[in-house]
Amino acid sequence: MESAGGRERWRPPRGRHRLPPEVIARSQRERLLEAAVRVVAEKGYAAATIGDLTAEAGVSRTTFYELFGDKEACFLAAYDNAVETLVRRVIAAYESEQRWPQRARAGLAALLEALAEEPALARLSLVDIGSVGPVAQRRYRATVQRLTPLFDEGRDWAPGGRSLPPNTSRMAIGGVTGLIADELLAGRAEQLPDLLSDVLFATLVPYIGPDAAAREVRELTR
Numbered sequence: 001m002e003s004a005g006g007r008e009r010w011r012p013p014r015g016r017h018r019l020p021p022e023v024i025a026r027s028q029r030e031r032l033l034e035a036a037v038r039v040v041a042e043k044g045y046a047a048a049t050i051g052d053l054t055a056e057a058g059v060s061r062t063t064f065y066e067l068f069g070d071k072e073a074c075f076l077a078a079y080d081n082a083v084e085t086l087v088r089r090v091i092a093a094y095e096s097e098q099r100w101p102q103r104a105r106a107g108l109a110a111l112l113e114a115l116a117e118e119p120a121l122a123r124l125s126l127v128d129i130g131s132v133g134p135v136a137q138r139r140y141r142a143t144v145q146r147l148t149p150l151f152d153e154g155r156d157w158a159p160g161g162r163s164l165p166p167n168t169s170r171m172a173i174g175g176v177t178g179l180i181a182d183e184l185l186a187g188r189a190e191q192l193p194d195l196l197s198d199v200l201f202a203t204l205v206p207y208i209g210p211d212a213a214a215r216e217v218r219e220l221t222r
Contacts, residue, residue, distance in 0.1 A: 029067050029077075031057040036078040041120035045075060045128050076136060079129055082121045083143050089114050094150055100157035101204065105220045107150055108176070108199050112192040115180065119189030126181050144173055151203065158207035168206045175202030197221050 035056035039048045050071055054064050068074040094107030115122035129140045151169040155161035176199045183192055197217050204213035 025067065028057070028059050028063055032059060032064065032067060032074055033078040033081055036074050037082070037120045037124050040075065040078075040128050041123050045131050072132060072135070075124075075128075075132060076139060079124060079136070079139060082118075082125050083139075086111070086114055086121075086125065087143065087146055090147070091150070100153050101200075101216050101220055103153070104150070104203050105196070105200055108203065109193070109196055112180070112196060112199070115184075116190050116192040119184070122180075122189050122192075123184050126177060127184050144177075148173065154204070154207040161207055164207065171206045172203045175199075175205075 032053055035053045036048075039052045039056050043052065048071065050061065050064055053071070053074060054061050064074070068077065090107045090111050093110035094103045097103040097106045115125075125143075129136050148169050151172050154172070155164060155168065158164070179195060179199055179202060180192065183189065183195060200220065201210075201213050201217050204216055207213075208216070
């Protein structure tokens with residue numbers, strides 16, 4: 001069976017073997033996390049059942065409950081796993097540049113490319129997470145807080161940036177995530193890299209206004 005990213009996922013051999021129990025459990029857990037991504041992308045969180053997850057992962061219901069307390073716990077673990085990889089990739093790209101607009105462009109490009117590569121993970125991270133419940137929404141806000149310092153650097157770069165309202169970064173993040181979510185809901189995940197100019201403009205405009213933001217975008221994306 002392939003992973004959520006299209007790679008072949010190793011499974012323990014059937015029948016008797018000498019593999020340690022922790023190796024078996026790790027494989028089963030990884031398959032359930034990947035199953036959560038695929039099933040929720042196909043059916044939505046509310047309609048997905050534990051039976052769907054165990055069938056997709058090829059594990060028993062007993063095994064599921066040995067690893068997760070309920071469907072929400074499995075979903076949240078899948079979300080945490082996806083977001084950790086995504087945040088590391090974005091931060092690495094962001095830190096590869098020096099001047100803030102270039103840093104923002106690099107981070108946003110990495111974000112869009114990563115989401116386009118794995119549309120199911122993209123939906124889980126930015127769309128489905130909102131329908132799960134209060135715990136999931138807190139996880140999402142925690143993810144946003146991890147990325148907020150990348151946007152806050154705009155306050156140091158922009159003329160008069162430190163006099164801007166405290167919620168300026170939240171405005172920028174809201175613009176970016178809203179644009180991406182719209183594309184995901186329209187089934188255009190693979191086209192997300194084409195959205196770079198728009199999300200870069202949404203990032204810059206709260207700090208320097210529309211005219212200067214448009215000039216920066218033209219310079220950075222030409």
